[in-house]
Amino acid sequence: MNTTAAAVIVAAGASRRMGRDKLWIPLAGRITLARTLDTFQESPLISTIVIVTSEERLYDVQQLCQQERWHKVIAVVPGGQRRQDSVRHGLDALQEHVPGCRWVMIHDAARPFVTSAILEEGLKAAQQTQAAIAAVPVKDTIKQVRENVIVATPDRSQLWSVQTPQVFSFPLIYEAHHAPEAQDDMTDDATLLERLGHQVTIFPGSYTNIKITTQEDLLFAEILVRGQEK
Numbered sequence: 345m346n347t348t349a350a351a352v353i354v355a356a357g358a359s360r361r362m363g364r365d366k367l368w369i370p371l372a373g374r375i376t377l378a379r380t381l382d383t384f385q386e387s388p389l390i391s392t393i394v395i396v397t398s399e400e401r402l403y404d405v406q407q408l409c410q411q412e413r414w415h416k417v418i419a420v421v422p423g424g425q426r427r428q429d430s431v432r433h434g435l436d437a438l439q440e441h442v443p444g445c446r447w448v449m450i451h452d453a454a455r456p457f458v459t460s461a462i463l464e465e466g467l468k469a470a471q472q473t474q475a476a477i478a479a480v481p482v483k484d485t486i487k488q489v490r491e492n493v494i495v496a497t498p499d500r501s502q503l504w505s506v507q508t509p510q511v512f513s514f515p516l517i518y519e520a521h522h523a524p525e526a527q528d529d530m531t532d533d534a535t536l537l538e539r540l541g542h543q544v545t546i547f548p549g550s551y552t553n554i555k556i557t558t559q560e561d562l563l564f565a566e567i568l569v570r571g572q573e574k
């Protein structure tokens with residue numbers, strides 16, 4: 345595959361459920377953010393990277409990019425109130441700095457175990473449908489609950505746990521993030537396209553492509569790192 349994509353790495357969250365900045369927690373000695381950036385910097389499928397971080401971390405991230413020689417990083421920009429606002433800021437930076445950008449991968453910096461194989465799967469899938477997101481089949485039974493009472497048990501065979509990267513035609517997702525519908529709160533980028541009536545497909549993620557969110561995730565992360573180093 346000779347097609348490449350730009351990447352927007354969103355790293356501007358407050359880590360409220362972790363209680364401390366989860367992107368700067370060392371995982372076996374290398375911080376979460378660096379592990380994520382390593383994969384994108386090393387992938388031949390990624391041409392340019394924009395990192396979206398908090399105002400407070402702008403300088404730290406710029407310094408880290410120099411120190412780590414992440415030469416594909418063309419901009420480090422401040423995030424917004426919500427994840428979707430941070431994504432939009434990243435897309436705006438690509439619009440400004442990468443004329444003619446065709447494909448973009450939007451990825452959580454909090455998912456440091458993404459692999460180059462997942463990136464490849466995502467770009468291949470998006471080239472088929474213009475919009476494709478990483479996902480894995482749900483393993484638990486999921487219940488819909490209202491005021492502590494179960495109101496529905498969706499058919500598990502139709503339930504998928506969604507991850508990132510989420511890979512899109514850049515013009516498509518750029519326009520969607522600037523549509524009126526983008527004002528509504530949504531927790532992933534695919535939702536926006538769904539609301540606008542676009543078909544979004546899934547491609548295989550991985551059960552190890554975890555999002556570092558709460559303290560317990562660090563236990564699994566340490567095991568994953570040790571497994572990678574064997």
Ligand SMILES: Nc1ccn([C@@H]2O[C@H](COP(=O)(O)OP(=O)(O)OP(=O)(O)O)[C@@H](O)[C@H]2O)c(=O)n1
Pocket residue numbers: 354355356357358359360361362396423424425426427428430431452453454455555556557
């Ligand atoms: N305003 C925000 C919120 C989230 N993110 C990023 O989006 C990814 C997924 O978000 P999440 O795991 O929820 O991170 P936080 O928002 O930091 O977590 P919490 O909800 O516990 O505060 C993370 O890499 C986070 O840094 C972001 O760039 N801007």
Ligand SMILES: C[C@](O)(CO)[C@H](O)COP(=O)(O)O
Pocket residue numbers: 427452505506507508531532533555
């Ligand atoms: C985008 C995402 O990682 C897909 O599962 C998830 O929606 C992010 O949610 P968060 O609350 O911003 O972590």
